[in-house]
Amino acid sequence: MTLKNCLKRGALITAANWHVVLVQFVADALFKTLLAVPVVGGVFLVVLLIGGDPSDLLALPVTEIIPTLAAVLLAQPVALAAFLLAVALVLVGGSLLMFLVKGGTVTVLVDAERGAGAIEHPPLRLPAFHRATHFTLERFTNGAARLFPRYVTLGIWLMAIYALSTVVSLALVWPGDAAEDWRLLAALASAAFVAWITLVNFVYLLFQIVTAVDDCSVRDAAGHVGRLLRARFSLVFSIFAATLGLVILTTAASILATAALGLIAFVPLVGLAALPLQLIAWLMRGVVFQYIGLSALAAHVRAYRSLREPAALPAGAPARAAH
Numbered sequence: 001m002t003l004k005n006c007l008k009r010g011a012l013i014t015a016a017n018w019h020v021v022l023v024q025f026v027a028d029a030l031f032k033t034l035l036a037v038p039v040v041g042g043v044f045l046v047v048l049l050i051g052g053d054p055s056d057l058l059a060l061p062v063t064e065i066i067p068t069l070a071a072v073l074l075a076q077p078v079a080l081a082a083f084l085l086a087v088a089l090v091l092v093g094g095s096l097l098m099f100l101v102k103g104g105t106v107t108v109l110v111d112a113e114r115g116a117g118a119i120e121h122p123p124l125r126l127p128a129f130h131r132a133t134h135f136t137l138e139r140f141t142n143g144a145a146r147l148f149p150r151y152v153t154l155g156i157w158l159m160a161i162y163a164l165s166t167v168v169s170l171a172l173v174w175p176g177d178a179a180e181d182w183r184l185l186a187a188l189a190s191a192a193f194v195a196w197i198t199l200v201n202f203v204y205l206l207f208q209i210v211t212a213v214d215d216c217s218v219r220d221a222a223g224h225v226g227r228l229l230r231a232r233f234s235l236v237f238s239i240f241a242a243t244l245g246l247v248i249l250t251t252a253a254s255i256l257a258t259a260a261l262g263l264i265a266f267v268p269l270v271g272l273a274a275l276p277l278q279l280i281a282w283l284m285r286g287v288v289f290q291y292i293g294l295s296a297l298a299a300h301v302r303a304y305r306s307l308r309e310p311a312a313l314p315a316g317a318p319a320r321a322a323h
Helices: 003-016 018-050 054-058 062-073 077-115 126-131 137-178 182-214 218-231 233-264 270-308
Strands: none
Touching (some): 003 018, 003 233, 077 270, 218 233, 233 270
C-alpha cells in the first residue's frame, strides 16, 4: 500500500468516472454564481440608498465588497436584514445542493474503487479501465439520497467550526489593533487560520469517506476516522500533502495563464480572442481542480479499505501491500 499506487489508483478511477467530475464542477459553479446574486443586489441597494456609480463599488476587491456593503447598510437596519437574509438563503440552499451532489459522487467513487480490480498495476488495458466505470444515474441518485441526511449533519458541524474559528481568529487580532506590530499579528493569525481550515477540511473529507464506505452514522464514523489516522497516518498524510502540493502548483500555473491572457487583451484585434480564451481557461481550471480533489478522495478510499478490508486488496497487488 504505497503512496504511488494509491494516487495512481485514485487518478485512474476518477478518470473512468469522469461524469462525477463534471457534475461536481457544474454544482460548484452554480453555487458560486447563486452566491454572487445577492452580493450584486446589495451593490444596487447601496447605490439606491446613498447614490453613486455601481461600477465604483464593484471595482473593489471581492474581500472588501461585503464589508463595504455592511458598513453602508448598518445605517439602514431593514435593508441590512433583507440583504443578510438573501445571502443566508442562498448560502443554505447552495450548501444543501452541494451536500446532495457530494453524496452521489462519493457513492460512485467508493463503488468504483471496490470493483476496479488492480487497475493501478500495469499493464493498463481498456477492459480494465471500463471495469472501473461505475457511474450510472440510478447509483448516483440513490447514493445522494442515502447519504444526504448524514452529510447535512457533517456540514452543520463544519459550518459551526468555521464560525467558531473565525470568531477566535478575530478575537486574537482585535486586541492588537493599537499595537505597532498589528500587521504582523494579523498576518500570522491569517496564516494560522488558513492552515487550521485546511486541516479541518481534510478531516471533514475523511468523515465523508468513512460514512460512505461503512454506511454508518456520523457518531460512529468518528471512531473509524481515529482508527484510520492511527493505523495509516503516514499514508493518509502523504496523500494529503501530495494533493496540496499539486493544488498549489496548479494554482500558480493558473495565475500565470491568467496574467498572460491579460496581456493578450491589450493587443489590437488579437485581444478580441482574450474573452473566449479566458472562458476556456476558467472551465479547464475548474475541471482540473475538481479532478484533483476527487482523485485524492478515491486515493483515501483505497487507504481506508486496505485497513478495513485487508482481504479486499485487488488481485495482482504485491503481497507486501497487505502489511
